[in-house]
Amino acid sequence: MRPFNYSNAGEPATAIATVSANPGAKFLGGGTNLVDLMKEDVMHPSALVDITRLKLADVAKTATGVTIGGTATNSFTANHELIRKNYPLLSMAILAGASAQIRNMATNGGNLNQRTRCTYFYDVNLPCNKREPGSGCGALKGVNRNHAIFGWSEKCVAVYPSDMAIALAALDAVVHVEGNNNVKRTINFADFHRLPGDTPEKDNNLKPGELILSIELPANDFAERSYYLKIRERSSYAFALVSVAAAMALEGNRIKQVRIALGGVAHKPWRASVAEKWLIGKEATETNFRAAAEVELKNARPLEHNKFKVAMAQKAIARALQGAMQGGEYGLEG
Amino acid sequence: MEDQPKFPDLTDAERKVLEDLMPDEMSEIITSGMKRRHFLKLITYTGTSLLATHFIGIEQLMARTTAGAPLPPPPTGIDNGVNVTFNVNGRAQKLLVDSRMTLLDALRERLALTGSKKGCDHGQCGACTVLIDGRRVLACLTLAATCEEKAVTTIEGLAKEETLHPMQAAFIKHDGFQCGYCTPGQICSAVALMSEAKNGEASYVTSNVRQTGKPVKLSDEEIQERMSGNICRCGAYPNIVDAIREVHGDKAVAQVWQFADGTI
Numbered sequence A: 001m002r003p004f005n006y007s008n009a010g011e012p013a014t015a016i017a018t019v020s021a022n023p024g025a026k027f028l029g030g031g032t033n034l035v036d037l038m039k040e041d042v043m044h045p046s047a048l049v050d051i052t053r054l055k056l057a058d059v060a061k062t063a064t065g066v067t068i069g070g071t072a073t074n075s076f077t078a079n080h081e082l083i084r085k086n087y088p089l090l091s092m093a094i095l096a097g098a099s100a101q102i103r104n105m106a107t108n109g110g111n112l113n114q115r116t117r118c119t120y121f122y123d124v125n126l127p128c129n130k131r132e133p134g135s136g137c138g139a140l141k142g143v144n145r146n147h148a149i150f151g152w153s154e155k156c157v158a159v160y161p162s163d164m165a166i167a168l169a170a171l172d173a174v175v176h177v178e179g180n181n182n183v184k185r186t187i188n189f190a191d192f193h194r195l196p197g198d199t200p201e202k203d204n205n206l207k208p209g210e211l212i213l214s215i216e217l218p219a220n221d222f223a224e225r226s227y228y229l230k231i232r233e234r235s236s237y238a239f240a241l242v243s244v245a246a247a248m249a250l251e252g253n254r255i256k257q258v259r260i261a262l263g264g265v266a267h268k269p270w271r272a273s274v275a276e277k278w279l280i281g282k283e284a285t286e287t288n289f290r291a292a293a294e295v296e297l298k299n300a301r302p303l304e305h306n307k308f309k310v311a312m313a314q315k316a317i318a319r320a321l322q323g324a325m326q327g328g329e330y331g332l333e334g
Numbered sequence B: 001m002e003d004q005p006k007f008p009d010l011t012d013a014e015r016k017v018l019e020d021l022m023p024d025e026m027s028e029i030i031t032s033g034m035k036r037r038h039f040l041k042l043i044t045y046t047g048t049s050l051l052a053t054h055f056i057g058i059e060q061l062m063a064r065t066t067a068g069a070p071l072p073p074p075p076t077g078i079d080n081g082v083n084v085t086f087n088v089n090g091r092a093q094k095l096l097v098d099s100r101m102t103l104l105d106a107l108r109e110r111l112a113l114t115g116s117k118k119g120c121d122h123g124q125c126g127a128c129t130v131l132i133d134g135r136r137v138l139a140c141l142t143l144a145a146t147c148e149e150k151a152v153t154t155i156e157g158l159a160k161e162e163t164l165h166p167m168q169a170a171f172i173k174h175d176g177f178q179c180g181y182c183t184p185g186q187i188c189s190a191v192a193l194m195s196e197a198k199n200g201e202a203s204y205v206t207s208n209v210r211q212t213g214k215p216v217k218l219s220d221e222e223i224q225e226r227m228s229g230n231i232c233r234c235g236a237y238p239n240i241v242d243a244i245r246e247v248h249g250d251k252a253v254a255q256v257w258q259f260a261d262g263t264i
Helices: A012-021 A034-039 A074-079 A081-086 A088-096 A100-105 A108-113 A164-170 A273-279 A286-297 A308-325 B012-021 B026-032 B036-050 B057-062 B103-110 B166-173 B183-198 B220-226 B237-248
Strands: A005-008 A025-028 A047-050 A059-062 A065-069 A174-178 A184-188 A211-218 A226-231 A242-251 A254-263 B081-088 B091-098 B129-132 B135-138 B151-153
Touching: A012 A025, A012 A047, A012 A174, A012 A211, A059 A081, A065 A081, A074 A081, A074 A088, A074 A100, A074 A108, A081 A088, A088 A164, A088 A226, A088 A242, A100 B135, A100 B183, A108 A164, A108 A211, A164 A226, A164 A242, A164 A254, A226 A308, A242 A308, A254 A273, A254 A308, A273 A286, A286 A308, B091 B103, B129 B183, B135 B183, B166 B183, B166 B237, B183 B220, B183 B237, B220 B237
Parallel strands: A005 A047, A025 A047, B081 B151
Antiparallel strands: A059 A065, A065 A211, A174 A184, A174 A211, A226 A242, A242 A254, B081 B091, B129 B135, B129 B151
């Protein structure tokens, strides 16, 4: 690991000022991804500002929903009564990710800022436009089994690894950030992460020095019917090949509102808006779930080694919706 | 006592285990060197004896700490040094560390607490699992500099004097290991799992996360999911689950292994 200066921030403004003033500086949350990337020499910040002691670790009710702190741990958030009761989709998604140890360390803001696990990104001997702009994409014509089927560019076919963020996308969360000189703004979740385009080195739309203060979850009618389905190479502690966050609100047996977001298929959480639109007003039946999934996946552009993800995502959408219909009970989605 | 074989690396408890098993062969090994046949016998007996809880010495052996092991001299004049005051296994520690030093390296290299193991060093295997303020974390991805004022518990801090932590005893009873390398991490992880279950925390396989309440009753599937951050290359998983079930549940879980002569 390369040398770096370590400091501990007492106030958000101090942390933001320090990182804003030094392009080589990074915020340090749980470190579960950043410290590993530093060991691999993929990232080499010249300074780390520890933000885990900032008072941004609450989960609390607001007038319009619930807010979760940027430095609250994933475990704390997933197990908070407010989240389990009102946003079970978020609890399920967080608990589907990583291991108990990592969830105890990882912060919510850090989760959103984690980097892709594309092996070309991780191996400094291989080309990667995300790690080293202009060096090329090794995965485009290389081994791309785990890569994107939606929204990729010639510059980058990597996928975004978070489970938590897939639920946040489905829940239409809002990210509250603060930049230098106390400039605060909000970013709608759909606009937080980016598609790779010509600048895959940018994972999201945070400006340099901006810190995630909190993530706001608007109130919804989905608690009764939501489900997070994760499909992976082994039954636990692995990144998703495909994952689906599904949530529904019914009127009788007709679908009043539906949210579907996919993980493991794109450079950002992929909202299945085509399927969502198709389902509104229709009966909540398995046949309709399958039909909706089919129209969504018509737009997929698989690579050489990941064609299986198209059929997998299609079936996963139908299963996740079925899981939501069953009341979100684990393992009942068939 | 001049004839007493001198095994400088063995504790009294370990020597007793060996002597009980092969009293006639000790002096031969010491005086005439170790023949292959004897060597094989020795390691077989030693390996087997580690699992035999009926030897009195075993509890002391497992509870042994490295207290008293020589510590390296503290570094001076390091760039990016960070002073850290924290508590490890109930003892206050003050260290000057390089900002890059992980908690795992600080424990092993600076505090001579080598129970926590370096498996992958990338947060993928769980061998370095320790407790910080009672919660399980990976020491290999925790920078020592971040531990200011924290309380760290390692495998060395679980036993009370000569009495094993119930989870340590259960791992021995249920043969929850083969090579033992992942074991300190497995046990620390399992100890934290007990408090998480007591607090009513959910997992990915919890049937309905909306139903809160404590404590959580752990099924085998729940234990497997919640322990998935600890990899065991030897594949002792079923026995690890048995050990955890025993500590978690009210009643004893039967020991399923026995020696070839039928004794346990």
